[in-house]
Amino acid sequence: MAEALVDLWVRDTAVDPDPGQDGSDAGSLDEHERERWSRLTDASAARAYLALHLLARSEVGRLLGRPPGSLRFDRTCPDCDRQHGRPLLVDDPGLHLSLSRAGTVVALALSRSGAVGVDVEQGAGTRFEGFGQVALHPSEREGGVDNALAWVRKEACLKALGVGLRVEPASFVTPRAGVLTEVVGGMPSLTVVDIDAPAGCAAAVALVSRPGPFEVRHH
Template sequence: MAEAVVDAWVLDTAASPAPARGSADAGALDDHERERLARLADGPSVRAYLELHLLARSQVGRLLRRPPGSLRFDRTCPDCGRQHGRPVLLDDPGLHLSLSRAGTVVALALTRSAPVGIDVDEVEGTRFEGFEEVALHPRERGEGAAGAEAQGRATTWVRKEAALKALGVGLLIEPASFVTPRPGVPSEVVPGLPRLVVVDIAAPVGHAAAVALLSADGPFEVRHH
């Protein structure tokens, strides 16, 4: 069996001199994306959201040889039915994607191997009282536990978030309800749901990022762009 491959992009939109990929014209977005964009208040968030979704559309369009603005996505949440769940490409459901945004840093994962999840977060974003109760399984808490220092806490969080995104359950499953998956080791993080593998990926300074892929076969290749 060929090794699973995930293409991943993690970039800081504040550091790029121009829109990262494709046209900056929001007309390439669909109605849902334009509505979300209009609700963002500050310039950096607007630019990050726009660049992330244009990046996703341009890369998917390149693979399918389709205009980015013609792509159709369904984001139905399995819990409430609203359009804020994992994006599914209606034009080609076998191409799996996942998006993440933390401040000005954005991340995208694409693969045909299996459902995928990507997450990026700011290290400073995990510095809050009660982090252990929100993010860590009881076995991970206490002195010397996973995520005890800032970078470790952020790494723990993105691994769990990526895993939940790959499973398509989002925060319907509490991050504190399962032990953080070990990188490269197939894990059943939620009983009865598929096993998955998580790997850490490079991120800008002050951030952590991870990718998760539904798989019972072990590590997979991540192609960084």
Template sequence: MTVATVDVWLRETPPASGAAGIGPETLDGLDPHERERWARLADPRDATAYLALHVLARREIGRLVGRPPESLRFDRTCPDCGRQHDVPRLLDDPGIHLSLSRTRSVVVLALSRSGPVGVDVDLVDATRFGGYEDVALHRDERGDDTRTFAEATTWVRKEAALKALGVGLRVDPTTFVTPTSGVPAAVVPGMSSVTVVDLDVPRPYAAAVALASPAGALRVRRH
């Protein structure tokens, strides 16, 4: 059986400092797109998490490819509209696939050479809203016995799977049953199978990583 590998970094974010607490040397390490996105985030907690995640990504990818972090080039062209807001693709080494996810307190980076990867992290409480079942669950998953942590796990598995397939929420999460952790599943007709693995993260979070690959097993290396 072929074993695919995904490397995962999960980090807590530093206290929110706002623009006044960010040194120019940190922003100089980002590209114009990243600096613009960072500047548009009104809440300092969101801005700090965004910055922490992208600095982490550039540092670890730079180590992997042997290039200075600030020199890395990414393409984010959306296949639907052509704007720069899609999944980042590394132009310097297209064989490296990456995925990013963040909350205000935790950021996650996933890298793989085995195939397209997706990662998602969320607060367990984020699924506590009216109508959650209508936007997230397949009809076979609905019922009175659903618990909040299970709902959060369902959500991060589905979003990680859709990220790995490169479609994101352009595919309705209610159209497929949540993949079982560690078991390859065909979630979107006509597309690659996806293997999703739950990540061990502290409460109150849930997280999962997924790989779109014909490999039958997925090994996750934590850093």
């Protein structure tokens, strides 16, 4: 049986700009993406958002042999039916994807092996009073836990399960890297691994899959 595989892209858009990041290729975005992009008033955040979504469309389009602008995504939120939920590829539901953005750093994960979740976070973003109550299980609040690593592992898992922050990160212990774990009772088990990220950031990717390791192919 072939090993499960996740294709991964991590970019710092401040030092690794992509063509079109200036907005010249924004025409390939759909109406929802353009509306979200236009509402970002911080220039660096807007560039990062645009770069991430152009990257996703470019790589998915390449895999499917389709023009990036022709791809259709459904982001229906199960709670309110608005278009801000996990992106699902209408044209090929068997190709799972996940996107993450923290400051100027962006990450994209694609997999046909199962539902995938990727998360990147700036370490500084987890150093605030009350973080433990928001993100850490009571058994983790005595110290010895890397806040940023705990956060990205948990959020990657919740994104892979499709529940996002509707499940409180503090309700479960940070899963160990490389170990198949049931993080939410009654939902599929998954495996999370840490991935390289630019200085000052932490990142992780999770895959809902069979027991055993999965390969992360960096691009």
